[in-house]
Amino acid sequence: MPKSVKYLLIGSVETYSGKSATVLGLSHQLQQRGLDIAYGKPLGTCLNISAGTVIEEDVQFISHSLNLPENRVLPTLLPLNEVTIHKRLRGEDKTNYQQSLKQEYLQQSPGDLVLLEGAANLSEGKLFDLSLLQIAEVLDAAVLLVGRYESLLSIEGLLSAQQWLGDRLIGVVINQIPVEQLESANSLLRPFLEQQEIPVLGMLPKSDLLCSVSVGELVKQLKADVLCCSDRLDLLVESLAIGAMNVNSAVKYFRKRRNMAVVTGGDRVEIQQAALETSTQCLILTGKLPPPAFILNRAEELEIPILSVDLDTLTTVEIVNRAFGQVRLHEPIKVQYITQLMTEHFDIDRLLSQIGLNPAAALS
Structure with a gap:
């Protein structure tokens, strides 16, 4: 594996926090900077069975939205559902998924940056040795966490996540902040997290369109x-x-x-x-x-x-x-909107600095 390939794992503390939206908005900016990106979702959580084939809908939608060629879309290792969980619990599935992860994700050289989408929360996938932290350690990936804003108490989940992830956590995106609470989130939440050495890379206002x-x-x-x-x-x-x-x-x-x-x-x-x-x-x-x-x-x-x-x-x-x-992002108008939102409210330069990627160097 060429040393230049970086891995960024986008995770969340709880389900439906906006990981796919963050991947899309971020990818658009990275592509504009001339970076060659790949995408993968090791654990399949948004499944659709069509003509006997299991399709990971997020992977299909995101790779299509970003016009990624086949060699820039990494495989999903297993669908996370009742069937696969039962097999694991009964001892019928003894697969070493960390080994599979190394084989499928490290033995290629997919571009400058591989964006990986985590499962619902920090621990999902643990049964298969593929929790967020386990994936990050196998791939030596940096972690960007997306958190949904409920109130100022939303900070507690991020503090716990920092303790869990340690130095792998390079920043957070706080999502769905009601417009009337943006000021308090910016004046209280952001500086406190920064003091705790949790870089706040984005604070996104709540949008009726994205929640539609x-x-x-x-x-x-x-x-x-x-x-x-x-x-x-x-x-x-x-x-x-x-x-x-x-x-x-x-x-x-x-x-x-x-x-x-x-x-x-x-x-x-x-x-x-x-x-x-x-x-x-x-x-x-x-x-x-x-x-x-x-x-x-x-x-x-x-x-x-x-x-x-x-x-x-x-x-x-x-x-x-x-x-x-449980809104999904599978409408073109939402993709346009999240791209605009991330351009306005996400610090792409700070992210690139955190993961040690210089777009000019990647282009040369």
Whole structure:
């Protein structure tokens, strides 16, 4: 392995923190600097089985978004799911995955920098000797951690991670900071972490767009029937509204929101009508009651999908909220936005300095 190849492992303290978004935004800047990058995700956690083949969706999406040639996409060593875990626990899988990691990731010379995406948290993969720290040690990789901002208490997970990772941790990105809390995060959180020798390389404001979920994803999660506009399932939903009040209150409520999914009873025709005339991306009707023809016709005119679910309102709302918490980045508009966000709020020069990469030297 040529000594010039560097490995950067992007991990997180908890799931859905924004690792894939960070990889994409970072990769774009690295490519602009003329660096030859490769990408890999040793543990498969976003799996789709198609025609008998297991596809790691993040790997497929990111390699496609970055236009990476095949020799710059490193293989996923195993899918992390119930089947592989059972085999390991029963002793049927005795594979030395650290050896596999060395063979697949170190015996090639994939460019200047290999970006690796970790699993959900610091310990996931430990059963296979592929926790975040174990991968970093086998590959002599630097670690960049992505943390989701919940409150100032978010600092505790990062402090624990520093203790766990030691000198391998070269910086953190703090993600999804509500705009109204950016000032306190910058004036309190950033200087404190820097004092603890945790470089803060990026602080990203929360974005409704990045937290949005497609109507198609809601259809899948809710096992919904699509009553109209099945060609508009790529619409992005940024907020959820529940149409359980009287129609006058509902109209005022709906007008304050944008790009929403409205959950209401199949029998609440006046609420359905009000929702269609405001910033609604889809109507979700509970109770398996079909809407009247004029509602379907109006929805068709406005190109707003109507979904029907065999669930009560509370269960429907819980599933939709969970979908918002597990948002993936697989829409081109989100890729454009995260690229812009990272360009504005991430210190790429400091990162390159931390990992000892000089773009000018890489180009020569």
